[in-house]
Amino acid sequence: MVEVKITEDIRIGGKNPCFIIAEVGQNHQGDIEVAKKLIKAAKDAGANCVKFQKTCLNEKFTKKYLEKPYDSPNSWGKTYGEHKRHLEFSESQYRELFKYAQEVGILFTASAMDMVSFDFLVNIKVPFIKIGSGDSNNLLFLKYAASKKIPLIISTGMVDKQAVKTIYDIIAAQHKQFCLLHCISAYPVPFEDCNLTVLQDYKNTFDIPVGYSGQEVGTAVALGAIALGAKVLEKHITLDKGLRGTDHVCSLTPTEFQQLVRDVRVIEASLGTPIKKVVTSEIPCIDKLQKSLVMGCTKNKGEILYPGDVKIKVAEPKGLNALHFEDVIYKTLVYDKKEDEPLNEGDFC
Numbered sequence: 001m002v003e004v005k006i007t008e009d010i011r012i013g014g015k016n017p018c019f020i021i022a023e024v025g026q027n028h029q030g031d032i033e034v035a036k037k038l039i040k041a042a043k044d045a046g047a048n049c050v051k052f053q054k055t056c057l058n059e060k061f062t063k064k065y066l067e068k069p070y071d072s073p074n075s076w077g078k079t080y081g082e083h084k085r086h087l088e089f090s091e092s093q094y095r096e097l098f099k100y101a102q103e104v105g106i107l108f109t110a111s112a113m114d115m116v117s118f119d120f121l122v123n124i125k126v127p128f129i130k131i132g133s134g135d136s137n138n139l140l141f142l143k144y145a146a147s148k149k150i151p152l153i154i155s156t157g158m159v160d161k162q163a164v165k166t167i168y169d170i171i172a173a174q175h176k177q178f179c180l181l182h183c184i185s186a187y188p189v190p191f192e193d194c195n196l197t198v199l200q201d202y203k204n205t206f207d208i209p210v211g212y213s214g215q216e217v218g219t220a221v222a223l224g225a226i227a228l229g230a231k232v233l234e235k236h237i238t239l240d241k242g243l244r245g246t247d248h249v250c251s252l253t254p255t256e257f258q259q260l261v262r263d264v265r266v267i268e269a270s271l272g273t274p275i276k277k278v279v280t281s282e283i284p285c286i287d288k289l290q291k292s293l294v295m296g297c298t299k300n301k302g303e304i305l306y307p308g309d310v311k312i313k314v315a316e317p318k319g320l321n322a323l324h325f326e327d328v329i330y331k332t333l334v335y336d337k338k339e340d341e342p343l344n345e346g347d348f349c
């Protein structure tokens, strides 16, 4: 299984802890101070990385699309172009945010929404680049991204398995430093559409780390993803779910994000081994409450132990583990035994 190297110290996949991305996306409202607060909140919540979305509007959208009216409570302008321009940080603002994230001590990156933005992100030396679901059908862009040999995390919303295999083939032809994220692109995703078991299929199909980018409400589904083996987890973060913007509704507050990270680590620690065995922490309960074989009545040396003569009880001192019941039946007692006395090896032959 391939591990993806993000920095000298951080790798994704294998036995490494799940790499958790706090997706700021556009939840900064176009305000760099809010963006900084979100970077700090992501760090304080324990996320491994904070992520933005970098777009060169004329590369991503046609002129006509940008002129389209955007009449929505989430809109920041009359047209989609005005709306997006309000939300887009300049290159120098990106540099400022990158620097701030370094000061705060959290990895910083963005999704590249087009080739120009991709080049910019390579240029400022982000540790990896995210490719969002909006480009899961953009094979030209995927080829371009793969050719640059920077680690990639790629979301797979809005396409089917056949297209995901195509994405895999395109990148793997160049290198294997990439992860695929299962994703459903709806804001918010109804729980019954999350199809989380797709993750198992991804795990069985691909030899690279797989993960989950969740746009559903709350943290429960994301935690399910961890139990199913997600090695990357991305969730949106917001300062306030009531703010203007499409993604706030499916985002987590800093406190919720912190709880998510904590719970992810608990689930990871608890997954353990598939080998069912008795573990050390069970010994006190075994001593206190596990049942053993005891005499069901008083019997003498030389008598046979019939099924009704042996009982299974919590006893002090303990007798043989009750799993040995069948081994004792029809054996002959070698000592006199009183009712409730434990039965041990050597008490019968």
Ligand SMILES: CC(=O)N[C@H](C=O)[C@@H](O)[C@H](O)[C@H](O)COP(=O)(O)O
Residues within 6 Å of the ligand: 025, 026, 053, 074, 132, 133, 134, 185, 187, 215, 245, 246, 247
């Ligand atoms: C598919 C995709 O890019 N999705 C992104 C990641 O989840 C979203 O953050 C969108 O940018 C956002 O929902 C767009 O909202 P509006 O259209 O209101 O700016």
Ligand SMILES: C=C(OP(=O)(O)O)C(=O)O
Residues within 6 Å of the ligand: 053, 111, 130, 131, 132, 133, 134, 155, 156, 157, 181, 183, 185, 213, 215, 234
């Ligand atoms: C669209 C994005 O992501 P996803 O498809 O994972 O929601 C993104 O990261 O910009």
